[in-house]
Amino acid sequence: DTAVSQTPKYLVTQMGNDKSIKCEQNLGHDTMYWYKQDSKKFLKIMFSYNNKELIINETVPNRFSPKSPDKAHLNLHINSLELGDSAVYFCASSRNSGANVLTFGAGSRLTVL
Amino acid sequence: QQPVQSPQAVILREGEDAVINCSSSKALYSVHWYRQKHGEAPVFLMILLKGGEQKGHDKISASFNEKKQQSSLYLTASQLSYSGTYFCGTEAGKLIFGQGTELSVKP
Numbered sequence: 001d002t003a004v005s006q007t008p009k010y011l012v013t014q015m016g017n018d019k020s021i022k023c024e025q026n027l028g029h030d031t032m033y034w035y036k037q038d039s040k041k042f043l044k045i046m047f048s049y050n051n052k053e054l055i056i057n058e059t060v061p062n063r064f065s066p067k068s069p070d071k072a073h074l075n076l077h078i079n080s081l082e083l084g085d086s087a088v089y090f091c092a093s094s095r096n097s098g099a100n101v102l103t104f105g106a107g108s109r110l111t112v113l
Numbered sequence: 114q115q116p117v118q119s120p121q122a123v124i125l126r127e128g129e130d131a132v133i134n135c136s137s138s139k140a141l142y143s144v145h146w147y148r149q150k151h152g153e154a155p156v157f158l159m160i161l162l163k164g165g166e167q168k169g170h171d172k173i174s175a176s177f178n179e180k181k182q183q184s185s186l187y188l189t190a191s192q193l194s195y196s197g198t199y200f201c202g203t204e205a206g207k208l209i210f211g212q213g214t215e216l217s218v219k220p
Contacts, residue, residue: 040212041149041198041212041213041215042210042212042213043155043200043210043213044210045207045208045209048207056206056207090154090155097206101145101157101160102145102147102155102157102208103157104154104155104156105154106153106154107153107154
């Protein structure tokens, strides 16, 4: 029973398209995150939601829009995809927004051609 | 502010020891350590919450010097399974990761 699950695992798409990644956690955690890992393995935080409320919004282009319908789900929609969006996107969750352990999903590898 | 890790990469033979350092230009209140194996998600190793704290996890341990704003991860008698990229993370309302240290353990 996967704790943090993301779909899809792989996405290959053309520049200019729109795509979504979905994430669900069954840990009962209050806080969820999106991290982007580039080709140099740099893990950068993008967004964080605490109980459906956006609490962290890094300097991410407006083409990226997260949505949290409930505290167990966090989705990421990306409009007008660009080559530089190619990366692995990790969803993560933690008990709350304090100094807590992150549990990561398996990642979604996005390739923009 | 992203913490800085050193070294960037290290190659070991099984049984050898390694130290990975993590330093920050800002005051640290906690330091997290994660390991990511190739093609997998990062996995939590340990969190250090107090200055001077040391924690252990099997043959992997860590120290945290709050005054020096540094943490070190110690891997002793390394095993093949230790291979991966190690990240430290520091918190200031959000977990910011260092650039990673790639560890390869050879037979």
